[in-house]
Amino acid sequence: MSVLAVAGRELRGLFVTPFGWIALAVMQFVAAWLFLVQLEGFVQLQARLAAVAGAPGVTDLVVAPALAQVGVLLLLVMPLVSMRAISGERQAGTLQLLLAAPLSAGEIVLGKFLGALGFGLLALGLLGLMPLALLVGTALDLGKLLAGMLGLVLLVGTLAAIGLLLSTLVTQPAAAAAGTFGLLLLLWVADSGAPADSALAWISLSNHLQPFLRGIVDTADVAYYLLLTATCLVLSARRLEGGRRG
Numbered sequence: 001m002s003v004l005a006v007a008g009r010e011l012r013g014l015f016v017t018p019f020g021w022i023a024l025a026v027m028q029f030v031a032a033w034l035f036l037v038q039l040e041g042f043v044q045l046q047a048r049l050a051a052v053a054g055a056p057g058v059t060d061l062v063v064a065p066a067l068a069q070v071g072v073l074l075l076l077v078m079p080l081v082s083m084r085a086i087s088g089e090r091q092a093g094t095l096q097l098l099l100a101a102p103l104s105a106g107e108i109v110l111g112k113f114l115g116a117l118g119f120g121l122l123a124l125g126l127l128g129l130m131p132l133a134l135l136v137g138t139a140l141d142l143g144k145l146l147a148g149m150l151g152l153v154l155l156v157g158t159l160a161a162i163g164l165l166l167s168t169l170v171t172q173p174a175a176a177a178a179g180t181f182g183l184l185l186l187l188w189v190a191d192s193g194a195p196a197d198s199a200l201a202w203i204s205l206s207n208h209l210q211p212f213l214r215g216i217v218d219t220a221d222v223a224y225y226l227l228l229t230a231t232c233l234v235l236s237a238r239r240l241e242g243g244r245r246g
Contacts, residue, residue, distance in 0.1 A: 003111040006103070010115025014081065020119065023080065027073050027123055034069045035130050038062045059141040063131045064213045067148040070127050071155055071209055074120065075188060078156065079180035081119050082163025083173040085112040086240065090171050105241035109233055113157075113164055120156035124149065144215035151212025154225035155205065159184060161232035168239040 014020035042061045089095040098108060128149055134140050162183060167176040184205070191204035201207050208221040 003103070003107045003114070006098075006108060006111025007114035007118065010085065010112050011118045013084070014115070014119050019080070023077055024123055024126065027077060028126055031066070031070055031073060031127050032130060035062070035066045038065050039134075057141065058134055058138050059144045062134070063140070063145055064148060066131065067152060067213055068209070070124070071152060071206070074123070074152070074156055074159060075184050075205075076181070077123070078116070078120060078159035079163050079166075079177045079184065082116045082160055082167055082180065083177035084167070085116060085164050086167040086236075087170050087176045088167075088173045091173060099240070104237075106233075106237040109164065109168075109237045109240060113160055113233060113236075116160040116164065117157055120160060121153065124152055124156060141215065144213075147215045147217050148213045150217060151209050151221070154212075154222065154229075155209055158205065158225050158229045158232075161229040161236070162187075165232040165236045165239070168236045 039062050042058055045061070086095065089098055099105075101108070103111075131140065131145055163176070163180040166180040166183065167173070170176050170179060187203060187205045189204070189206070191198075191201040191207045195201065202224075208224045211218050211221055
């Protein structure tokens with residue numbers, strides 16, 4: 001068994017039951033509805049915007065808000081995707097079989113992470129088709145769109161890693177999902193009412209996503225997501241290794 005085999009097994013497991021299909025369908029429906037609401041508002045304002053020099057375009061008024069709403073949807077869905085990663089194996093009694101495989105704890109964690117990440121990227125790929133549809137009838141700032149999608153990719157990886165860590169700490173998938181959602185919500189709103197240069201603003205997931213949605217790719221924001229993801233994966237591997245030794 002390899003890391004990719006673990007990842008493939010994890011990803012397939014999400015679609016063996018209706019959960020994966022339902023989650024993708026619900027996300028697509030909700031995102032499409034919100035996207036159309038944003039687009040309708042832009043169409044109503046378009047005549048007035050045309051008379052204003054340097055007025056924001058469809059990318060700023062439709063695509064960026066739509067991508068921000070996708071971030072919130074991911075915040076709700078990813079805890080459900082990652083909740084069974086380890087706690088589900090433990091509940092089903094298959095964790096010891098997985099630990100007996102010729103893989104290190106780090107490789108198992110990486111495989112589980114890649115499986116959850118694969119689901120998130122699949123969802124993002126489907127959701128990203130909606131902004132691209134605007135190319136048919138209007139000018140779209142592809143640079144800002146790509147920056148926004150990069151931010152969401154980094155966000156998905158961080159959400160998956162945090163969910164995986166919580167899944168190693170508890171025995172019940174439902175508890176892992178609830179704990180993950182609570183922690184993510186806390187990190188999402190950490191900067192509410194806080195000064196821009198405060199520690200709370202620095203740890204906020206949403207605060208680091210906003211520059212990407214404005215088309216700004218800052219190495220500090222990239223480093224934040226990568227560092228948080230790596231930290232959670234390392235802690236998950238150590239927790240799993242402790243369970244193997246125990």
